[in-house]
Amino acid sequence: MAKPYCLCSAQDELYQVPANFVKEIEKHFSIVWIEEFNSNSEVYSDKIVAIFSIHQQPKITKELIDRLPKLKIVAVAAAGYNHIDVQMVRSYGVKVSNAPKVLDETVADLAVALILAAGRNLINGVKLAMSPSTTFFPKNDVAKGVFGTTLGIVGMGGIGYKVAFRAKAFNMKVLYNNRSRRSVKDEEQVGATYFSSLNEMLPLCDYVLVAVNVTPETRKIMGWKQFELMKTSATLLNVSRGVTVDQEALVKALNCGEIHSAALDVTDPEPLPRNHPLLTMNNVIISPHCGSATEMARLAMIGKAVENAVAAVEGTPLPSEVCD
Protein backbone atom coordinates (compact mmCIF):
# COMPACT_ATOMS: atom_id res chain seq x y z
CA MET A 1 0.00 0.00 0.00
CA ALA A 2 1.28 3.50 -0.80
CA LYS A 3 2.38 5.52 2.19
CA PRO A 4 0.22 8.50 3.20
CA TYR A 5 1.55 11.98 2.42
CA CYS A 6 2.87 14.43 4.98
CA LEU A 7 4.05 18.00 4.70
CA CYS A 8 7.49 19.10 5.95
CA SER A 9 9.51 22.26 5.63
CA ALA A 10 13.08 22.46 4.39
CA GLN A 11 13.17 26.14 3.60
CA ASP A 12 16.82 26.85 4.07
CA GLU A 13 19.99 25.58 5.62
CA LEU A 14 19.03 26.94 9.03
CA TYR A 15 15.77 25.00 9.32
CA GLN A 16 16.74 21.98 7.23
CA VAL A 17 15.15 18.77 8.48
CA PRO A 18 18.13 16.55 9.34
CA ALA A 19 18.70 13.35 7.37
CA ASN A 20 18.01 11.06 10.31
CA PHE A 21 14.62 12.75 10.81
CA VAL A 22 13.77 12.23 7.13
CA LYS A 23 14.65 8.55 7.47
CA GLU A 24 12.39 8.22 10.52
CA ILE A 25 9.45 9.95 8.83
CA GLU A 26 9.83 8.02 5.58
CA LYS A 27 9.33 4.74 7.43
CA HIS A 28 5.62 5.66 7.47
CA PHE A 29 5.03 8.67 5.20
CA SER A 30 5.90 10.11 1.82
CA ILE A 31 7.28 13.57 2.41
CA VAL A 32 6.01 16.54 0.40
CA TRP A 33 8.36 19.46 0.97
CA ILE A 34 6.71 22.85 1.42
CA GLU A 35 8.33 24.33 -1.73
CA GLU A 36 6.98 21.49 -3.84
CA PHE A 37 3.58 21.85 -2.21
CA ASN A 38 3.49 25.59 -2.89
CA SER A 39 4.35 24.99 -6.56
CA ASN A 40 1.92 22.10 -7.10
CA SER A 41 -0.67 22.41 -4.40
CA GLU A 42 -3.42 21.06 -6.67
CA VAL A 43 -1.54 17.73 -6.82
CA TYR A 44 -1.04 17.41 -3.06
CA SER A 45 -3.88 19.30 -1.35
CA ASP A 46 -6.17 16.30 -1.26
CA LYS A 47 -3.44 13.88 -0.26
CA ILE A 48 -1.65 15.37 2.71
CA VAL A 49 -2.89 13.95 6.03
CA ALA A 50 -0.16 15.14 8.40
CA ILE A 51 2.13 18.09 8.95
CA PHE A 52 5.33 17.63 10.92
CA SER A 53 6.29 20.79 12.78
CA ILE A 54 10.09 20.63 13.08
CA HIS A 55 12.12 23.58 14.40
CA GLN A 56 8.74 25.40 14.44
CA GLN A 57 8.52 25.05 10.64
CA PRO A 58 6.39 25.24 8.50
CA LYS A 59 4.32 28.09 9.96
CA ILE A 60 0.89 26.69 10.80
CA THR A 61 -1.52 29.34 9.48
CA LYS A 62 -5.25 29.31 8.77
CA GLU A 63 -4.37 29.74 5.09
CA LEU A 64 -2.26 26.59 5.12
CA ILE A 65 -4.89 24.50 6.90
CA ASP A 66 -7.57 25.79 4.51
CA ARG A 67 -5.63 24.23 1.64
CA LEU A 68 -5.46 20.77 3.29
CA PRO A 69 -8.98 19.29 3.51
CA LYS A 70 -7.73 15.80 4.40
CA LEU A 71 -5.36 16.94 7.15
CA LYS A 72 -5.70 14.89 10.32
CA ILE A 73 -2.81 16.07 12.49
CA VAL A 74 -0.15 18.67 13.14
CA ALA A 75 2.57 16.64 14.88
CA VAL A 76 5.07 18.82 16.74
CA ALA A 77 8.53 17.25 17.17
CA ALA A 78 9.16 19.15 20.40
CA ALA A 79 7.77 19.43 23.91
CA GLY A 80 6.85 23.11 23.55
CA TYR A 81 4.05 24.03 21.18
CA ASN A 82 3.40 27.68 21.97
CA HIS A 83 4.16 28.49 18.32
CA ILE A 84 0.95 26.67 17.32
CA ASP A 85 -2.57 28.13 17.60
CA VAL A 86 -3.97 24.87 18.95
CA GLN A 87 -7.56 26.12 19.13
CA MET A 88 -7.48 27.28 15.52
CA VAL A 89 -6.09 23.96 14.30
CA ARG A 90 -8.54 21.94 16.36
CA SER A 91 -11.48 24.01 15.06
CA TYR A 92 -10.87 22.21 11.74
CA GLY A 93 -11.15 18.81 13.40
CA VAL A 94 -7.39 18.48 13.03
CA LYS A 95 -5.49 17.05 16.00
CA VAL A 96 -2.30 18.47 17.50
CA SER A 97 0.39 16.43 19.26
CA ASN A 98 3.70 17.22 20.88
CA ALA A 99 6.66 15.09 21.96
CA PRO A 100 7.02 15.40 25.71
CA LYS A 101 8.84 13.09 28.13
CA VAL A 102 11.33 11.69 25.58
CA LEU A 103 13.53 14.74 26.08
CA ASP A 104 13.17 15.00 29.86
CA GLU A 105 16.43 13.24 30.74
CA THR A 106 18.39 15.25 28.21
CA VAL A 107 16.99 18.60 29.33
CA ALA A 108 17.55 17.63 32.96
CA ASP A 109 21.22 16.97 32.13
CA LEU A 110 21.49 20.44 30.64
CA ALA A 111 19.77 22.01 33.64
CA VAL A 112 22.34 20.43 35.95
CA ALA A 113 25.12 21.48 33.57
CA LEU A 114 23.90 25.08 34.00
CA ILE A 115 23.62 24.78 37.80
CA LEU A 116 27.20 23.47 37.99
CA ALA A 117 28.55 25.96 35.45
CA ALA A 118 26.99 28.87 37.34
CA GLY A 119 27.79 27.49 40.79
CA ARG A 120 31.44 26.88 39.91
CA ASN A 121 31.91 29.97 37.75
CA LEU A 122 33.00 27.64 34.97
CA ILE A 123 32.47 29.88 31.96
CA ASN A 124 34.61 32.68 33.39
CA GLY A 125 37.13 30.11 34.62
CA VAL A 126 37.55 28.57 31.17
CA LYS A 127 37.84 32.03 29.62
CA LEU A 128 40.62 32.84 32.09
CA ALA A 129 42.44 29.53 31.65
CA MET A 130 42.35 29.67 27.84
CA SER A 131 42.70 33.40 27.16
CA PRO A 132 45.79 34.49 25.22
CA SER A 133 46.58 37.17 27.81
CA THR A 134 46.45 35.08 31.00
CA THR A 135 49.75 34.87 32.90
CA PHE A 136 48.61 33.46 36.23
CA PHE A 137 45.56 31.99 38.00
CA PRO A 138 44.38 33.98 41.02
CA LYS A 139 44.77 31.53 43.90
CA ASN A 140 42.00 32.82 46.12
CA ASP A 141 39.05 33.03 43.72
CA VAL A 142 36.26 30.86 45.03
CA ALA A 143 32.81 30.10 43.66
CA LYS A 144 29.59 29.66 45.62
CA GLY A 145 29.54 25.91 45.13
CA VAL A 146 26.75 23.40 44.58
CA PHE A 147 27.18 20.47 47.01
CA GLY A 148 24.75 20.72 49.91
CA THR A 149 23.00 23.88 48.72
CA THR A 150 19.25 24.34 48.22
CA LEU A 151 17.52 24.05 44.85
CA GLY A 152 14.02 25.37 44.25
CA ILE A 153 12.29 23.91 41.20
CA VAL A 154 9.48 25.96 39.68
CA GLY A 155 7.35 23.46 37.75
CA MET A 156 7.77 19.84 38.83
CA GLY A 157 6.82 18.08 35.60
CA GLY A 158 8.90 15.42 33.91
CA ILE A 159 11.97 17.63 33.53
CA GLY A 160 11.79 19.18 36.99
CA TYR A 161 11.45 15.78 38.58
CA LYS A 162 14.47 14.39 36.78
CA VAL A 163 16.51 17.41 37.83
CA ALA A 164 15.46 16.74 41.42
CA PHE A 165 16.69 13.16 41.10
CA ARG A 166 20.09 14.36 39.91
CA ALA A 167 20.26 17.14 42.51
CA LYS A 168 19.92 14.59 45.28
CA ALA A 169 23.25 13.05 44.21
CA PHE A 170 24.86 16.44 44.91
CA ASN A 171 23.30 16.41 48.38
CA MET A 172 21.14 19.36 47.38
CA LYS A 173 18.03 20.09 49.41
CA VAL A 174 15.22 20.11 46.86
CA LEU A 175 12.14 22.33 47.20
CA TYR A 176 9.47 22.61 44.54
CA ASN A 177 6.48 24.65 43.55
CA ASN A 178 3.87 23.19 41.21
CA ARG A 179 0.17 23.60 40.42
CA SER A 180 -0.45 20.29 42.12
CA ARG A 181 1.51 18.39 44.72
CA ARG A 182 3.31 15.20 43.70
CA SER A 183 2.56 11.93 45.50
CA VAL A 184 4.37 11.32 48.77
CA LYS A 185 6.19 8.42 47.09
CA ASP A 186 7.40 10.71 44.28
CA GLU A 187 8.54 13.26 46.84
CA GLU A 188 10.35 10.72 48.94
CA GLN A 189 12.20 9.25 45.99
CA VAL A 190 13.97 12.54 45.36
CA GLY A 191 13.65 14.01 48.86
CA ALA A 192 11.66 16.99 47.59
CA THR A 193 9.54 19.33 49.71
CA TYR A 194 6.39 20.92 48.26
CA PHE A 195 5.57 24.61 48.46
CA SER A 196 2.09 25.60 47.32
CA SER A 197 3.35 29.21 47.36
CA LEU A 198 6.18 30.10 45.00
CA ASN A 199 6.87 33.27 46.94
CA GLU A 200 7.31 31.36 50.20
CA MET A 201 9.79 28.98 48.56
CA LEU A 202 12.02 31.57 46.87
CA PRO A 203 13.72 33.08 49.96
CA LEU A 204 15.04 29.62 50.90
CA CYS A 205 16.81 28.77 47.63
CA ASP A 206 20.43 29.08 46.49
CA TYR A 207 19.38 28.04 42.98
CA VAL A 208 15.95 28.59 41.41
CA LEU A 209 15.25 26.54 38.28
CA VAL A 210 12.30 27.39 36.03
CA ALA A 211 11.01 24.22 34.33
CA VAL A 212 7.31 25.06 33.80
CA ASN A 213 5.25 24.68 30.66
CA VAL A 214 4.19 27.98 29.12
CA THR A 215 0.60 28.81 30.07
CA PRO A 216 -1.08 32.17 30.71
CA GLU A 217 -0.31 31.60 34.42
CA THR A 218 3.40 30.90 33.93
CA ARG A 219 4.21 33.82 31.62
CA LYS A 220 6.57 36.05 33.59
CA ILE A 221 6.13 33.79 36.60
CA MET A 222 9.57 35.10 37.62
CA GLY A 223 9.29 38.88 37.86
CA TRP A 224 10.64 41.71 40.01
CA LYS A 225 8.72 40.65 43.10
CA GLN A 226 10.18 37.13 42.82
CA PHE A 227 13.75 38.41 42.38
CA GLU A 228 13.28 40.59 45.46
CA LEU A 229 12.25 37.51 47.42
CA MET A 230 15.29 35.48 46.30
CA LYS A 231 18.55 35.55 48.26
CA THR A 232 21.08 38.07 47.00
CA SER A 233 23.42 35.07 46.67
CA ALA A 234 20.94 33.08 44.57
CA THR A 235 21.13 32.05 40.91
CA LEU A 236 18.17 31.96 38.52
CA LEU A 237 18.12 29.21 35.89
CA ASN A 238 15.65 28.71 33.03
CA VAL A 239 15.28 25.63 30.82
CA SER A 240 11.60 26.28 30.06
CA ARG A 241 10.80 29.10 27.65
CA GLY A 242 12.06 32.68 27.66
CA VAL A 243 8.61 34.18 28.25
CA THR A 244 8.41 32.67 31.75
CA VAL A 245 10.94 35.23 32.98
CA ASP A 246 10.41 39.00 32.99
CA GLN A 247 13.70 39.84 31.32
CA GLU A 248 13.59 43.56 32.06
CA ALA A 249 13.12 42.81 35.74
CA LEU A 250 15.92 40.23 35.55
CA VAL A 251 18.36 42.77 34.11
CA LYS A 252 17.46 45.18 36.89
CA ALA A 253 17.75 42.48 39.58
CA LEU A 254 21.21 41.45 38.33
CA ASN A 255 22.35 45.04 38.00
CA CYS A 256 21.38 46.07 41.50
CA GLY A 257 22.44 42.86 43.21
CA GLU A 258 18.97 41.55 44.11
CA ILE A 259 20.22 38.20 42.85
CA HIS A 260 23.72 36.84 42.25
CA SER A 261 23.60 35.41 38.74
CA ALA A 262 21.56 33.79 35.99
CA ALA A 263 21.99 30.88 33.59
CA LEU A 264 19.45 30.71 30.78
CA ASP A 265 19.05 28.12 28.06
CA VAL A 266 16.04 30.07 26.79
CA THR A 267 15.39 33.75 26.24
CA ASP A 268 12.75 35.87 24.51
CA PRO A 269 13.51 36.22 21.64
CA GLU A 270 16.21 33.74 20.59
CA PRO A 271 18.85 34.83 19.91
CA LEU A 272 18.57 38.00 21.96
CA PRO A 273 19.21 41.23 20.05
CA ARG A 274 22.96 41.75 20.19
CA ASN A 275 22.67 44.96 22.19
CA HIS A 276 20.75 43.24 24.98
CA PRO A 277 22.26 43.99 28.41
CA LEU A 278 22.19 40.31 29.48
CA LEU A 279 24.82 39.52 26.85
CA THR A 280 27.57 41.54 28.48
CA MET A 281 27.03 40.68 32.15
CA ASN A 282 29.79 38.48 33.53
CA ASN A 283 27.38 36.85 36.00
CA VAL A 284 25.10 35.64 33.20
CA ILE A 285 25.38 32.44 31.17
CA ILE A 286 23.22 32.03 28.08
CA SER A 287 23.22 28.80 26.08
CA PRO A 288 21.61 28.48 22.64
CA HIS A 289 18.36 26.68 23.60
CA CYS A 290 20.20 23.37 23.50
CA GLY A 291 18.26 21.57 26.24
CA SER A 292 17.25 18.72 23.97
CA ALA A 293 20.23 19.00 21.61
CA THR A 294 21.58 15.46 21.67
CA GLU A 295 21.15 12.96 18.88
CA MET A 296 19.40 10.56 21.22
CA ALA A 297 16.78 13.06 22.36
CA ARG A 298 16.19 14.53 18.93
CA LEU A 299 15.61 11.09 17.37
CA ALA A 300 13.22 10.22 20.16
CA MET A 301 11.33 13.48 19.53
CA ILE A 302 10.80 12.84 15.83
CA GLY A 303 9.97 9.22 16.66
CA LYS A 304 7.24 10.41 19.00
CA ALA A 305 5.89 12.81 16.37
CA VAL A 306 5.73 9.99 13.83
CA GLU A 307 3.95 7.74 16.35
CA ASN A 308 1.33 10.43 16.88
CA ALA A 309 0.87 10.97 13.15
CA VAL A 310 0.47 7.25 12.48
CA ALA A 311 -2.13 7.04 15.25
CA ALA A 312 -4.05 9.99 13.79
CA VAL A 313 -4.07 8.39 10.34
CA GLU A 314 -5.19 5.06 11.75
CA GLY A 315 -7.80 6.69 13.97
CA THR A 316 -6.38 5.32 17.22
CA PRO A 317 -5.74 7.42 20.35
CA LEU A 318 -2.66 9.65 20.10
CA PRO A 319 0.22 8.91 22.51
CA SER A 320 0.54 12.63 23.29
CA GLU A 321 -2.34 14.74 22.04
CA VAL A 322 -2.43 18.42 22.89
CA CYS A 323 -5.89 19.84 23.59
CA ASP A 324 -5.38 23.21 25.26
Place this chain on the structure above:
Amino acid sequence: MAKPYCLCSAQDELYQVPANFVKEIEKHFSIVWIEEFNSNSEVYSDKIVAIFSIHQQPKITKELIDRLPKLKIVAVAAAGYNHIDVQMVRSYGVKVSNAPKVLDETVADLAVALILAAGRNLINGVKLAMSPSTTFFPKNDVAKGVFGTTLGIVGMGGIGYKVAFRAKAFNMKVLYNNRSRRSVKDEEQVGATYFSSLNEMLPLCDYVLVAVNVTPETRKIMGWKQFELMKTSATLLNVSRGVTVDQEALVKALNCGEIHSAALDVTDPEPLPRNHPLLTMNNVIISPHCGSATEMARLAMIGKAVENAVAAVEGTPLPSEVCD
Protein backbone atom coordinates in the same frame (compact mmCIF):
# COMPACT_ATOMS: atom_id res chain seq x y z
CA MET B 1 49.32 30.29 77.56
CA ALA B 2 50.93 31.90 74.55
CA LYS B 3 50.09 30.33 71.23
CA PRO B 4 52.86 28.42 69.44
CA TYR B 5 54.41 30.07 66.39
CA CYS B 6 53.87 28.99 62.82
CA LEU B 7 55.35 30.16 59.54
CA CYS B 8 53.18 31.30 56.64
CA SER B 9 53.88 32.97 53.33
CA ALA B 10 52.20 36.10 52.07
CA GLN B 11 54.71 37.05 49.43
CA ASP B 12 52.52 38.91 47.03
CA GLU B 13 48.96 39.49 45.97
CA LEU B 14 48.89 36.29 43.95
CA TYR B 15 49.74 33.97 46.84
CA GLN B 16 48.20 36.02 49.65
CA VAL B 17 46.77 33.86 52.41
CA PRO B 18 43.09 34.81 52.51
CA ALA B 19 41.68 36.52 55.60
CA ASN B 20 39.45 33.61 56.55
CA PHE B 21 42.47 31.29 56.52
CA VAL B 22 44.37 33.68 58.80
CA LYS B 23 41.43 33.69 61.21
CA GLU B 24 41.36 29.89 61.26
CA ILE B 25 45.10 29.58 61.88
CA GLU B 26 45.13 32.27 64.56
CA LYS B 27 42.68 30.30 66.65
CA HIS B 28 45.67 28.09 67.57
CA PHE B 29 48.88 29.73 66.35
CA SER B 30 50.69 33.05 66.16
CA ILE B 31 51.59 33.64 62.55
CA VAL B 32 55.09 34.66 61.56
CA TRP B 33 55.09 35.80 57.96
CA ILE B 34 57.98 34.68 55.83
CA GLU B 35 59.21 38.25 55.18
CA GLU B 36 59.37 38.94 58.90
CA PHE B 37 61.09 35.62 59.48
CA ASN B 38 63.70 36.36 56.83
CA SER B 39 64.42 39.76 58.39
CA ASN B 40 64.52 38.53 62.00
CA SER B 41 65.21 34.83 61.84
CA GLU B 42 67.24 34.90 65.09
CA VAL B 43 64.06 35.94 66.94
CA TYR B 44 61.84 33.22 65.45
CA SER B 45 64.08 30.28 64.53
CA ASP B 46 63.74 28.62 67.91
CA LYS B 47 60.06 29.32 68.21
CA ILE B 48 58.44 28.13 65.02
CA VAL B 49 56.91 24.67 65.37
CA ALA B 50 54.77 24.49 62.24
CA ILE B 51 54.78 25.61 58.63
CA PHE B 52 51.49 25.95 56.75
CA SER B 53 51.92 25.24 53.05
CA ILE B 54 49.18 27.26 51.36
CA HIS B 55 49.00 27.63 47.57
CA GLN B 56 52.32 25.68 47.60
CA GLN B 57 53.98 28.57 49.53
CA PRO B 58 56.45 29.00 51.18
CA LYS B 59 58.89 26.78 49.27
CA ILE B 60 59.94 23.96 51.57
CA THR B 61 63.71 23.74 51.08
CA LYS B 62 66.47 22.06 53.07
CA GLU B 63 67.81 25.54 53.80
CA LEU B 64 64.51 26.57 55.38
CA ILE B 65 64.18 23.44 57.49
CA ASP B 66 67.81 23.82 58.65
CA ARG B 67 66.87 27.17 60.17
CA LEU B 68 63.94 25.75 62.19
CA PRO B 69 65.27 23.36 64.86
CA LYS B 70 61.93 23.17 66.73
CA LEU B 71 59.84 22.47 63.64
CA LYS B 72 57.39 19.61 64.15
CA ILE B 73 55.22 19.69 61.03
CA VAL B 74 54.74 20.94 57.50
CA ALA B 75 50.93 21.06 57.19
CA VAL B 76 49.78 21.23 53.57
CA ALA B 77 46.34 22.87 53.11
CA ALA B 78 45.61 20.79 50.00
CA ALA B 79 45.15 17.17 48.99
CA GLY B 80 48.10 17.17 46.60
CA TYR B 81 51.59 17.43 48.10
CA ASN B 82 53.85 16.63 45.13
CA HIS B 83 55.47 20.06 45.63
CA ILE B 84 56.95 18.80 48.92
CA ASP B 85 60.01 16.55 49.24
CA VAL B 86 58.39 14.43 51.94
CA GLN B 87 61.44 12.21 52.46
CA MET B 88 63.71 15.20 52.96
CA VAL B 89 61.35 16.80 55.49
CA ARG B 90 60.81 13.55 57.37
CA SER B 91 64.58 12.95 57.56
CA TYR B 92 64.59 15.86 60.07
CA GLY B 93 61.99 14.12 62.22
CA VAL B 94 59.46 16.66 60.95
CA LYS B 95 56.01 15.36 60.03
CA VAL B 96 54.09 16.16 56.87
CA SER B 97 50.31 16.25 56.57
CA ASN B 98 47.86 17.01 53.79
CA ALA B 99 44.13 17.78 53.72
CA PRO B 100 42.41 15.01 51.80
CA LYS B 101 38.74 14.02 51.86
CA VAL B 102 37.40 17.46 52.87
CA LEU B 103 37.57 18.59 49.25
CA ASP B 104 36.27 15.38 47.68
CA GLU B 105 32.65 16.50 47.26
CA THR B 106 33.69 19.84 45.81
CA VAL B 107 36.13 18.33 43.31
CA ALA B 108 33.55 15.69 42.37
CA ASP B 109 31.08 18.51 41.59
CA LEU B 110 33.65 20.11 39.29
CA ALA B 111 34.39 16.78 37.60
CA VAL B 112 30.70 16.36 36.77
CA ALA B 113 30.56 20.00 35.65
CA LEU B 114 33.32 19.17 33.16
CA ILE B 115 31.62 15.95 32.00
CA LEU B 116 28.38 17.85 31.35
CA ALA B 117 30.11 20.87 29.79
CA ALA B 118 32.04 18.62 27.41
CA GLY B 119 29.15 16.25 26.75
CA ARG B 120 26.75 19.09 25.96
CA ASN B 121 29.26 21.30 24.16
CA LEU B 122 28.37 24.01 26.66
CA ILE B 123 31.41 26.26 26.32
CA ASN B 124 31.03 26.59 22.55
CA GLY B 125 27.26 26.94 22.97
CA VAL B 126 27.60 29.83 25.42
CA LYS B 127 30.17 31.49 23.15
CA LEU B 128 27.71 31.24 20.26
CA ALA B 129 24.72 32.45 22.27
CA MET B 130 26.55 35.44 23.73
CA SER B 131 28.87 36.45 20.88
CA PRO B 132 28.34 39.93 19.41
CA SER B 133 28.26 38.52 15.87
CA THR B 134 25.66 35.76 16.31
CA THR B 135 22.50 36.20 14.23
CA PHE B 136 20.93 32.76 14.52
CA PHE B 137 21.28 29.43 16.34
CA PRO B 138 21.91 26.43 14.06
CA LYS B 139 18.89 24.19 14.69
CA ASN B 140 20.52 20.86 13.99
CA ASP B 141 23.66 21.03 16.11
CA VAL B 142 23.63 18.16 18.57
CA ALA B 143 26.09 17.14 21.27
CA LYS B 144 27.08 13.62 22.27
CA GLY B 145 25.09 13.71 25.48
CA VAL B 146 25.69 12.32 28.96
CA PHE B 147 22.57 10.44 30.13
CA GLY B 148 23.01 6.68 29.82
CA THR B 149 26.62 6.82 28.58
CA THR B 150 29.59 4.99 30.09
CA LEU B 151 32.08 6.63 32.45
CA GLY B 152 35.47 5.10 33.20
CA ILE B 153 37.11 6.39 36.37
CA VAL B 154 40.89 6.08 36.60
CA GLY B 155 41.66 6.16 40.34
CA MET B 156 38.74 5.30 42.61
CA GLY B 157 39.76 7.20 45.73
CA GLY B 158 37.54 9.61 47.62
CA ILE B 159 37.00 11.89 44.63
CA GLY B 160 36.50 9.13 42.07
CA TYR B 161 33.98 7.43 44.29
CA LYS B 162 31.95 10.58 44.79
CA VAL B 163 31.93 11.17 41.04
CA ALA B 164 30.61 7.62 40.59
CA PHE B 165 27.80 8.37 43.03
CA ARG B 166 26.79 11.46 41.03
CA ALA B 167 27.18 9.67 37.69
CA LYS B 168 24.64 7.08 38.76
CA ALA B 169 21.99 9.81 38.92
CA PHE B 170 22.63 10.45 35.22
CA ASN B 171 22.09 6.75 34.55
CA MET B 172 25.74 6.45 33.55
CA LYS B 173 27.33 3.03 33.54
CA VAL B 174 30.36 3.37 35.81
CA LEU B 175 33.58 1.40 35.28
CA TYR B 176 36.72 1.97 37.32
CA ASN B 177 40.36 1.10 37.43
CA ASN B 178 42.27 1.30 40.71
CA ARG B 179 45.33 -0.26 42.33
CA SER B 180 43.01 -2.23 44.59
CA ARG B 181 39.42 -3.25 44.17
CA ARG B 182 36.76 -1.59 46.33
CA SER B 183 34.49 -3.69 48.55
CA VAL B 184 31.46 -5.26 46.91
CA LYS B 185 29.26 -3.04 49.08
CA ASP B 186 31.09 0.09 47.85
CA GLU B 187 30.72 -1.08 44.27
CA GLU B 188 27.04 -1.86 44.64
CA GLN B 189 26.26 1.52 46.18
CA VAL B 190 27.33 3.31 43.02
CA GLY B 191 26.84 0.43 40.59
CA ALA B 192 30.53 0.45 39.60
CA THR B 193 32.40 -2.36 37.82
CA TYR B 194 36.08 -2.98 38.55
CA PHE B 195 38.75 -3.39 35.88
CA SER B 196 42.17 -4.48 37.11
CA SER B 197 43.48 -3.52 33.66
CA LEU B 198 43.18 0.12 32.63
CA ASN B 199 43.74 -0.79 29.01
CA GLU B 200 40.85 -3.26 29.03
CA MET B 201 38.51 -0.63 30.46
CA LEU B 202 39.34 2.23 28.11
CA PRO B 203 37.74 0.88 24.89
CA LEU B 204 34.36 0.70 26.67
CA CYS B 205 34.14 4.30 27.88
CA ASP B 206 32.42 7.40 26.48
CA TYR B 207 34.08 9.50 29.19
CA VAL B 208 37.38 8.75 30.91
CA LEU B 209 38.03 10.67 34.12
CA VAL B 210 41.50 10.76 35.68
CA ALA B 211 41.22 11.13 39.47
CA VAL B 212 44.41 9.40 40.67
CA ASN B 213 46.96 10.64 43.17
CA VAL B 214 50.32 11.47 41.63
CA THR B 215 52.78 8.60 42.19
CA PRO B 216 55.62 7.34 40.00
CA GLU B 217 53.12 4.79 38.62
CA THR B 218 50.46 7.35 37.71
CA ARG B 219 52.71 9.88 35.94
CA LYS B 220 51.59 9.89 32.32
CA ILE B 221 49.18 7.06 33.09
CA MET B 222 47.22 8.39 30.10
CA GLY B 223 49.57 8.27 27.11
CA TRP B 224 49.39 7.59 23.38
CA LYS B 225 48.65 3.89 23.84
CA GLN B 226 45.70 4.74 26.11
CA PHE B 227 44.30 7.32 23.67
CA GLU B 228 44.53 4.73 20.90
CA LEU B 229 42.49 2.34 23.03
CA MET B 230 39.77 4.90 23.73
CA LYS B 231 36.75 5.30 21.44
CA THR B 232 37.15 8.00 18.80
CA SER B 233 33.95 9.46 20.28
CA ALA B 234 35.34 9.51 23.82
CA THR B 235 36.24 12.47 26.04
CA LEU B 236 39.23 12.60 28.40
CA LEU B 237 38.79 14.49 31.68
CA ASN B 238 41.40 15.25 34.33
CA VAL B 239 40.80 16.59 37.86
CA SER B 240 43.96 15.04 39.30
CA ARG B 241 47.27 16.68 38.36
CA GLY B 242 48.56 17.65 34.94
CA VAL B 243 51.49 15.23 35.06
CA THR B 244 49.16 12.21 34.94
CA VAL B 245 48.46 12.92 31.25
CA ASP B 246 51.06 12.84 28.47
CA GLN B 247 50.13 16.22 27.00
CA GLU B 248 52.10 15.81 23.79
CA ALA B 249 50.31 12.54 23.11
CA LEU B 250 47.00 14.20 24.00
CA VAL B 251 47.53 16.97 21.47
CA LYS B 252 48.32 14.39 18.83
CA ALA B 253 45.32 12.23 19.76
CA LEU B 254 42.96 15.22 19.54
CA ASN B 255 44.51 16.42 16.30
CA CYS B 256 44.20 13.12 14.50
CA GLY B 257 40.80 12.16 15.89
CA GLU B 258 41.94 9.28 18.12
CA ILE B 259 39.66 10.81 20.76
CA HIS B 260 36.78 13.29 20.52
CA SER B 261 37.57 15.92 23.12
CA ALA B 262 39.19 16.78 26.44
CA ALA B 263 38.24 18.75 29.55
CA LEU B 264 41.07 19.46 31.95
CA ASP B 265 41.02 21.22 35.29
CA VAL B 266 44.75 20.56 35.59
CA THR B 267 47.63 20.87 33.17
CA ASP B 268 51.42 20.80 33.36
CA PRO B 269 52.41 23.57 33.90
CA GLU B 270 49.61 25.87 35.10
CA PRO B 271 48.81 28.06 33.33
CA LEU B 272 49.99 26.46 30.08
CA PRO B 273 52.36 28.60 27.99
CA ARG B 274 50.11 30.76 25.84
CA ASN B 275 51.32 29.22 22.61
CA HIS B 276 50.31 25.72 23.72
CA PRO B 277 48.23 23.94 21.06
CA LEU B 278 45.59 22.79 23.59
CA LEU B 279 44.56 26.42 24.11
CA THR B 280 43.19 26.90 20.60
CA MET B 281 41.41 23.59 20.04
CA ASN B 282 37.65 23.99 20.02
CA ASN B 283 37.17 20.47 21.40
CA VAL B 284 39.20 21.26 24.51
CA ILE B 285 38.02 22.83 27.76
CA ILE B 286 40.58 23.97 30.31
CA SER B 287 39.54 25.35 33.69
CA PRO B 288 41.96 27.11 36.05
CA HIS B 289 42.61 24.27 38.57
CA CYS B 290 39.44 25.22 40.43
CA GLY B 291 38.43 21.75 41.61
CA SER B 292 38.41 22.77 45.26
CA ALA B 293 37.66 26.45 44.65
CA THR B 294 34.62 26.97 46.86
CA GLU B 295 34.64 28.79 50.16
CA MET B 296 33.32 25.70 51.93
CA ALA B 297 36.05 23.39 50.63
CA ARG B 298 38.86 25.87 51.13
CA LEU B 299 37.87 26.54 54.74
CA ALA B 300 37.69 22.82 55.40
CA MET B 301 41.18 22.41 53.89
CA ILE B 302 42.80 25.01 56.13
CA GLY B 303 40.78 23.62 59.05
CA LYS B 304 42.26 20.17 58.41
CA ALA B 305 45.80 21.63 58.16
CA VAL B 306 45.34 23.37 61.50
CA GLU B 307 44.02 20.15 63.08
CA ASN B 308 47.14 18.32 61.90
CA ALA B 309 49.45 21.05 63.17
CA VAL B 310 47.78 21.10 66.58
CA ALA B 311 48.14 17.31 66.82
CA ALA B 312 51.82 17.51 65.91
CA VAL B 313 52.43 20.15 68.59
CA GLU B 314 50.52 18.12 71.18
CA GLY B 315 52.25 14.90 70.15
CA THR B 316 49.02 13.09 69.29
CA PRO B 317 48.46 11.11 66.07
CA LEU B 318 47.87 13.30 63.01
CA PRO B 319 44.44 13.07 61.33
CA SER B 320 46.10 12.88 57.90
CA GLU B 321 49.84 12.29 58.04
CA VAL B 322 51.74 11.80 54.79
CA CYS B 323 54.57 9.26 54.94
CA ASP B 324 55.54 8.47 51.34
